[in-house]
Amino acid sequence: MTREVLILAHTGRRDAVDAAVTVAAKLHQAGLRPVMLERDIADLKTSVGAAFEEIPVAVAEREVPTSRCEVGMVLGGDGSILRAADLVRSAELPLMGVNLGHVGFLAESERTQLDESVQWVVEQNYTVEQRMALDVQVWHAQQHIGSSWALNEASIEKAVRERMVELVIEIDGAPVSTFGCDGVVMATPTGSTAYAFSAGGPVVWPEVQALVMVPISAHALFARPLVVDPDSIMAVEVLQRDEEEGVLWCDGRRMMTLPPGSRVEVTRSDTPVLLARVHQTPFSQRLVDKFNLPTTGWRGPLEKGARDRRGSVEMKPSESLEQAASATESSSAVQDGQQ
Template identity: 35%
Template structure:
């Protein structure tokens, strides 16, 4: 049980067709529940909803005490990267297809949100990744990731060779289409497609998974999420790196990507009775045939 929320920020996947109606319905519901409501600025500008204050992410972090995110996991990831530094809790209303972290069905948002905004919910905190790209010992790009950091080859180039160091210890050279460093949250995303294991979010670990490695003995490995991973581009043209699909292209041989655990955590709120295992069972169809 927690104290009642007072001011909700509403974020929507404004590119989605027909999003304005559901956003207005959710906003009106929140107002009837006694909350002040503000819209994230880009959501307001792109949907034409003008009945509520429009706030930047920084203003949301200062003025609001809960964020309601309407869309799919991609929308939630973007909001989480922006709002984690403010400790603002997020609730995901799923208007997408898969929805590992947007777990409230849009058709049942009222039943789920009413007790949550009154203080009855399950809360979990997820670790984040942060890192940067170094060229000639100069930081040229940095970013945060809730899911993963991915180094990959260019669209027309051959395999790349990546030199991996963890802490001060050389681990190995990997020839592959790329390399994924994923958090437990990201273990059910790209890393899963690359053959990596699923990590429970309560485990303080990362998955490091090569993408289509040249040597089949290069297998995914689970690592403790302490220290720093360094990935140097030893060979390869047109490689790129992205943090939750927010990226930098045109890496050069000798560029070094560093990945470490962020000091920020994401706060996710779920309806009472929420279960991580039930989410896996439902999303990955583990109950097929039962």
């Protein structure tokens, strides 16, 4: 049976168009069947012409169900990966990102590794990692008015630039604080290095099971980022004091207007996002690489041999305050006698 690979490209970028043609050709040469969205195929035919038309590419869903593909190769930046995750959400398809953008936290490789990325797919040289996602439910006047999901974050923001929005934040059914602000971000560990990071939130390692809530420019004494249990229910209510509306954004892609009195509940989703991983680079190293962090002066942990040669000197238990004071007085008396 022919192996099928989905290619998702940011067809509005020339480098992504060229990369898509290269990937499709190499997959075909390796005996795999490239699959693309119908609109992406049309865009590539317009941009490239005959060079692309010679490659037999199947149309996703019409000729090949997305769920039948073994992996999706995403050519673009983190935004392209978020778009791809939305498109294949119901297919349980792992995504391998090739970064053609700037930071590219979600990507597995860079543009210089395009050929290697194709080879990893051909040889099935990758593991599948699960990333926590968010389930988002919206209520108003006791009525359910909308639902969505997010890989990075769900953010409630003010609808009018010159006015704050009044919000109440809640964790597990208990109110925590009320304040006027520009908004609140509720994020996964994956999203902790995105919008939540820009708003002053903590960096959370992807392996950590937790949810994050970060107020944005809140006028309050207590408006600190909160890190809560992954099974907690985070909620935000839009107050009706000034009749100001809010806006809900999920991953910066899906938007919904929040009338005064709206309530947004965010929990861990039952459906994680699957990422195809090749490199086992520690997340700390990814932070250093992506943010170009200075590490000058780092000496590193001791080698095993050095650890085994530890000396036998033991630290003594701390003295009591009375013993320390007595020792100080004795030392001063001796010094006075010597003068």
